[in-house]
Amino acid sequence: MPQFTLHPKLAADSIELGNCQICKVLLINDSNYPWLVLVPRRGDIRELYQLEQADIEQVQRESLEVSKLLMQHFKGDKLNVAALGNLVPQLHIHHIVRFENDAAWPKPIWGVVNAVAYKKNELDKMSESLRTLLSSTALQFKPC
Amino acid sequence: MPQFTLHPKLAADSIELGNCQICKVLLINDSNYPWLVLVPRRGDIRELYQLEQADIEQVQRESLEVSKLLMQHFKGDKLNVAALGNLVPQLHIHHIVRFENDAAWPKPIWGVVNAVAYKKNELDKMSESLRTLLSSTALQFKPC
Numbered sequence: 001m002p003q004f005t006l007h008p009k010l011a012a013d014s015i016e017l018g019n020c021q022i023c024k025v026l027l028i029n030d031s032n033y034p035w036l037v038l039v040p041r042r043g044d045i046r047e048l049y050q051l052e053q054a055d056i057e058q059v060q061r062e063s064l065e066v067s068k069l070l071m072q073h074f075k076g077d078k079l080n081v082a083a084l085g086n087l088v089p090q091l092h093i094h095h096i097v098r099f100e101n102d103a104a105w106p107k108p109i110w111g112v113v114n115a116v117a118y119k120k121n122e123l124d125k126m127s128e129s130l131r132t133l134l135s136s137t138a139l140q141f142k143p144c
Numbered sequence: 145m146p147q148f149t150l151h152p153k154l155a156a157d158s159i160e161l162g163n164c165q166i167c168k169v170l171l172i173n174d175s176n177y178p179w180l181v182l183v184p185r186r187g188d189i190r191e192l193y194q195l196e197q198a199d200i201e202q203v204q205r206e207s208l209e210v211s212k213l214l215m216q217h218f219k220g221d222k223l224n225v226a227a228l229g230n231l232v233p234q235l236h237i238h239h240i241v242r243f244e245n246d247a248a249w250p251k252p253i254w255g256v257v258n259a260v261a262y263k264k265n266e267l268d269k270m271s272e273s274l275r276t277l278l279s280s281t282a283l284q285f286k287p288c
Binding site: 046047048049056060064067068071078079080081082083084085086087089098105106107108110111112 | 190204211212228250252
């Protein structure tokens with residue numbers, strides 16, 4: 001299997017929080033929404049079904065755990081979970097906490113409003129609190 | 145657990161193809177893209193993690209099988225899989241085959257172009273071929 005390298009567009013848009021057993025966890029640098037992206041650390045994978053069965057199940061477990069965690073912590077009105085990848089074909093799964101008063105509600109977030117980068121101190125605080133949160137679960141999360 | 149009733153907005157936008165073990169399978173009446181929606185037949189569920197564990201795993205199996213099937217059959221360039229639900233909170237999972245020359249490419253489809261309903265004979269043909277396809281798998285699909 002080819003080596004895994006994070007797609008440069010994902011790297012540019014996010015802060016790496018750390019790794020679960022299979023997925024790298026990214027915080028998207030857009031303060032409009034609490035927004036994590038899971039990227040399975042396997043080379044050349046575009047669709048979930050292309051992974052081996054054990055890897056698929058691990059991705060599904062990590063996605064589910066992150067979903068619960070985000071909604072419990074941020075108390076969102078709805079979670080949006082999506083694997084799209086038209087522009088960045090490397091498999092990556094968005095987990096976006098939505099609120100009825102957020103910038104794009106009730107639309108899906110893509111293409112509605114421009115990203116608003118976190119201020120430096122907000123970003124540090126958000127990253128740290130998410131790393132602590134992810135470390136508190138059964139995800140075997142290793143912060144970076 | 146409360147009884148399952150398909151949300152009227154989903155019913156209005158689609159044609160029911162039938163049922164897998166847990167999910168109802170809908171064909172969205174938009175000829176811009178081959179687009180199936182899976183709706184777990186459980187009452188009052190908004191997020192995947194709210195289902196019981198066995199149901200979660202069954203939904204994940206059905207989503208994966210439908211993903212493979214759609215991409216093999218339509219030979220798309222990318223599959224978009226998404227559970228959003230901001231307007232229709234009933235848990236439903238979009239499976240949309242994308243092509244580099246489709247109406248919304250490379251954007252996510254929501255809010256880009258209006259739906260183009262299938263003509264009657266196209267719709268019959270598409271529904272029948274999808275029912276046959278779904279019946280040919282290990283999904284235990286029952287057409288309606």
